[in-house]
Amino acid sequence: MKSNRFVLLAALILLATLLSACGGTPAASTWPGLAADQNAAYLTNGSIVYAVRLKDGQELWRFPEKPSTKLIFYSNPVFTVDGQLLIGSSGSEHTLFLVDPETGKDTWSFSDAADHWVASPLVVDNMIYAPNADGYLYVFDLLKDGTDKFIAKVELGGKLWAQPVSDGKYVYVPSLDHHLHAVDMKTNELKWVADLGGALTGAPALSNGKLYIGSFGETMQAINTADGSIAWSTPTESWIWGGPTLDNGILYFGDLAGHFYALNAADGTPAADSTKPDDAIIPTPLLLNGQVIFVTESGNVYSLVPGGTPQSMEKVDGKIYTPAVVSGDLILVAPFQSETHFLIVALDPDGKVVWSFTPEK
Amino acid sequence: MSPWDFFVSIFVNSLMWIYNLLASVPGAFGISIILFTILIRLVTWPLNAAQLKSAKAMQDLQSDKEWQGIQKKYEKDKEKLAQEQMRIYKEKGINPFSSCLPMVIQLPVIIALYQSITRSLATTPLALLQLTRTIGTFLNVSLIPLNSNFLWFDLGRPEYINLPGLNFHLPVLAVIVALTTYVQTKLTTPPSTGGANDQSAAMTGVMSIYMPLLLGWFALTFPSGLAVYFITTNSLGIVQYAMMGKANWRNLLPGGNKPQLAKK
Numbered sequence: 001m002k003s004n005r006f007v008l009l010a011a012l013i014l015l016a017t018l019l020s021a022c023g024g025t026p027a028a029s030t031w032p033g034l035a036a037d038q039n040a041a042y043l044t045n046g047s048i049v050y051a052v053r054l055k056d057g058q059e060l061w062r063f064p065e066k067p068s069t070k071l072i073f074y075s076n077p078v079f080t081v082d083g084q085l086l087i088g089s090s091g092s093e094h095t096l097f098l099v100d101p102e103t104g105k106d107t108w109s110f111s112d113a114a115d116h117w118v119a120s121p122l123v124v125d126n127m128i129y130a131p132n133a134d135g136y137l138y139v140f141d142l143l144k145d146g147t148d149k150f151i152a153k154v155e156l157g158g159k160l161w162a163q164p165v166s167d168g169k170y171v172y173v174p175s176l177d178h179h180l181h182a183v184d185m186k187t188n189e190l191k192w193v194a195d196l197g198g199a200l201t202g203a204p205a206l207s208n209g210k211l212y213i214g215s216f217g218e219t220m221q222a223i224n225t226a227d228g229s230i231a232w233s234t235p236t237e238s239w240i241w242g243g244p245t246l247d248n249g250i251l252y253f254g255d256l257a258g259h260f261y262a263l264n265a266a267d268g269t270p271a272a273d274s275t276k277p278d279d280a281i282i283p284t285p286l287l288l289n290g291q292v293i294f295v296t297e298s299g300n301v302y303s304l305v306p307g308g309t310p311q312s313m314e315k316v317d318g319k320i321y322t323p324a325v326v327s328g329d330l331i332l333v334a335p336f337q338s339e340t341h342f343l344i345v346a347l348d349p350d351g352k353v354v355w356s357f358t359p360e361k
Numbered sequence: 362m363s364p365w366d367f368f369v370s371i372f373v374n375s376l377m378w379i380y381n382l383l384a385s386v387p388g389a390f391g392i393s394i395i396l397f398t399i400l401i402r403l404v405t406w407p408l409n410a411a412q413l414k415s416a417k418a419m420q421d422l423q424s425d426k427e428w429q430g431i432q433k434k435y436e437k438d439k440e441k442l443a444q445e446q447m448r449i450y451k452e453k454g455i456n457p458f459s460s461c462l463p464m465v466i467q468l469p470v471i472i473a474l475y476q477s478i479t480r481s482l483a484t485t486p487l488a489l490l491q492l493t494r495t496i497g498t499f500l501n502v503s504l505i506p507l508n509s510n511f512l513w514f515d516l517g518r519p520e521y522i523n524l525p526g527l528n529f530h531l532p533v534l535a536v537i538v539a540l541t542t543y544v545q546t547k548l549t550t551p552p553s554t555g556g557a558n559d560q561s562a563a564m565t566g567v568m569s570i571y572m573p574l575l576l577g578w579f580a581l582t583f584p585s586g587l588a589v590y591f592i593t594t595n596s597l598g599i600v601q602y603a604m605m606g607k608a609n610w611r612n613l614l615p616g617g618n619k620p621q622l623a624k625k
Contacts, residue, residue, distance in 0.1 A: 030487035074486070090485070092582075115518060118486065133484075159506060161486065176489075176506045199505055201486070216493070216502055239493060239502070256493060282490070321486070 031321035031336040032343065033076035033120070035085070040101065041325070041332050041357075042085055043343055044073035049087055050359060051104055052344055054327055057355030061104030063087070063097075071095065076120045076163075076323065080142060086128065088117020096121070096130060096138075110150060113138060120163040122171060124185070127151075129171045131160030137173055137181075139188055152188045156181045162243070163203040165211070167225060172211055174200030180213065180223060192228035196221055202243035202284060205251065212251050212265060214240025220253065220263060234268035236261065242284040242323065245292065250306065252292045254281020260294065260302075260310060277302055277310050283323035288331065289349060295320040295333060301351060313351025317342060330354060368469070370495045372477035375400075377500050380481075380507060391511025391589055394478060398593040401474055402601075405467050409601055412467075418455050425449075478586045481507060482517045509586070516586035532581050534588035539577030541595035546572055547612040548602055 033044035040060055043050045047067035051060040064071065072091035077099075080086060084107065085099040096117055098108040114134035121130035128140040136153040137160065144151075158177025165172050170191055173181045176199045182191040198217025205212040210231055211223040216239040222231040238257030245252045250271045251263045258279050262272040278296055285294035292304040297319050302310040318335025325332050331347040344357040362370070376397050383389040402409070422428050428449055435442040450456070483489040483506060492505065514520040514534070521530035546569040580588035 030485035115515075116484070177508075178503070198502060199489075201489070216505055218502070241490070256490075321490070 029072070030074050031319075032334045033074050034322050034325055034332060034334040034344070035077040035079065036325045036327035036330075036332055037079060037083065037101065038327060041327070041344055041346075042077045042087075042101070043334060043357075044075060044077060044087060045334075045343055046073070047071055047091070048359075049073050049077070049085075049099070049104075050343065050357070051101065052357045054330060054346070057344070057346060057357045059357070059359060063099055063104045063106070065104075068093075075117055078120045078123055078163075080123055080128070081125060082142075086121050086123070086130075088119075088121070088130070088132075090116035090118060090133075094132070094134075098142075108146070108149065110138070110140070112150070115159070118159070118161040122164045122166060124166050124168070124171075127185070129164055129166070129173075129183075131156075131162070131164060131173055133159040133161065135160060135175070137164070137171070137183060154183055154188050154190065156183075156190070161201055165204050165206045167206060170225065172204055172206070172225070174202070174204060174213060176200065178215070178217070180204070180211070180228065182225065182228060194223055194228035194230070196223075196230075198239070201241050202253075205244045205246040207246055207265065210265070212244050212246065214242075214244060214253055214255075216240070218255075220244065220251065220261070220268065222265070222268060232268035234263055237274070241282045245285045245287060247287055247292065248306070252285045252294070252304070254285070254294060254296075256280045256282070258296065260304075262306070272307065275310055277312075282321045286324055286326055288326050293324055293326075293331060295324055297321065299335060301331070301333060301347065303351070314345075314347055314353065316345045316353075366495075369473045369476045369480065372397075372473045373480050373492070373495050374497050374500070376477050376481055377496055377504060377507075381500055381504055384501075384504065384508075388511040390481070390507045390509055390516055390586070394516070394586055394589045395593050397477075398474065398590050399597065401470060402594065402597045405470060406601065408467055409598070410605065413602060413605060415456065418453070422449070422453065422455065474590065475587065478590055479584065482509060482584050482586055483507075484517050484584065511585075511589070514585050516589065517584050519581060519583065520585035520588060534585055534592065535577045535580035538580040538588050538591045538595070539573040541592055541599070542573040542576045543569060544613065545595045545598050545602075548599060548609055 035042045040054055041052045049063040053060050070091045070093040071089045073087055073089055075088050077085045077087045083101060085101050087097045087099055089095045094113045094115060094117060095109050095111040097106045099106050113132040116133040118133050119131040121128050126142045130138040132138060135157045136155055138153050139151040140149045141151050142149060156173055156175055158175035160173060160175050162174040169185060170182045171185055178195055178198055180194045180196055184191050196215050198215030200213060200215050202214060209225050211225055214220045218236050218239055219233050220236060221233045224231050236255050237259045238255040240255050246265060249265050251265050254260045258276050258281060259274045260277060260281060261274045264271045278300055279298035281294060281296055285292050295301050299316045299318055299320050301313045303313050304310045316333055316335050317340045318338030320333055321336055322334040329349055333345050335342055341358045342356045343359060346354040348354050376393055379396055380389055380393040383392055431445045435445060480492060483492045509516040520534045521532045524531055576591050580591060
């Protein structure tokens, strides 16, 4: 009888484990987030945030000291004006932390949001505009103390997974529910909403009264900041995940089928023929020394001189979904599911590996 | 794409297709989960029926006078008892594996259904990216992301309500999942024969405690879309058992499972 009970209990535990593994959101259930200042790179990866010295790739600290399954980090950290790190959790505890980059200790936290912090917050002077997957934009004033930092939450709707942008008067917030919102920074009230016909997962680029944003609706669109009207719309071959990078009036971005585009920001016409390097292009490209740097899902890092064709710089082990970042002369990429367990690879401007970071257990 | 992922993608696309038909209806994804669960239950109805029928035959055997006599007679001779057990199975046309086989066949279907719900909800960027690669071209891209609001809750998050005067969250769905699981388990529990070897009733007694707690915990922890699935499938299980005339309603009453005399 006892053995039967034991077998039954073991079967239930097995079922629980199986179902948990099948459908839950375990640690590192999505790709990591990455940011860097002049001293260190900060990687959000599952239940741990790593600080890694840029000079030699050595680990400086981990946050939190004791990892918890309730705290899962994968949004890209951002820096406040006084250099602190803003990091949101997507675990069962939806906490937004301010972390001191020197010590790795949190100095403030906010846990009243109802869902995951997927998007990076936007920092405008001492104000923080933090979109949450619960559909609200949370507004904080860092000059205030403790709980008084929380100023307002603005209901926008949908899941807010993309970092907003601001022109100093309005904050523009994309939503997975296909809508782009303009929120007045003085009143925290909604100015306009534009339906762009597809989920919005990437941050818009902003210049001269226009927002440029791609969507799952297979279009790159220019939106007038004054009223949310569409200035132009250019179809693409596939869905667009990341935001575009704007340089000298040209928008650079990729799509999920692996095409890389260069469009004139003025009217959406091609500035060059689209290319298809090798695999899906998820994150936003970046600019370095007049070149456009972009990564593909297969782990390739490409550089593009405007007007030229993409040149492969390096192929790292693992898939790349995280936007690459630049600090000094280093290009930092964060591979996901790397067989060599690299979490960060640092490249020089020629694409040579300077160091790679694998955390010690 | 692995064979398993392909198998699950069929479920995901079926679920999304139903959602596509209902997209303009409020709570479309919740209704889609319910309809899809009903559909799967209908398809697997014969398997369930065979499993329930076989399980009932095994349970009935526990109250069989001849079998009780054999158990008593060969209490200390396990080898002979096993031989007699096989003989009586043969005589009564019972296949001990026929209650397990349908369950084994259904298990991949149940797990695929479970995974199709979590994959469709896509609560992380990686899950959303995978979903974009799973859905067929016959589906409208504007479906993504799904509108996960249903009744008073978000299917992508664990459900609870705040009641005035209570300083804690009340997980309504988790409670309903636990209750329906308890009812389903209890209804399928045979009346105890009171015998020393009444292992079947003891096993189901343990099941009636652990299963509601386990599934209740799942409902408490995972996206509430799964709780909707659990409640639907439990309710359909109860209905099917009742329609087969095999539900033991007495078990729901306090003391309803007291030992009864073997029928002559």
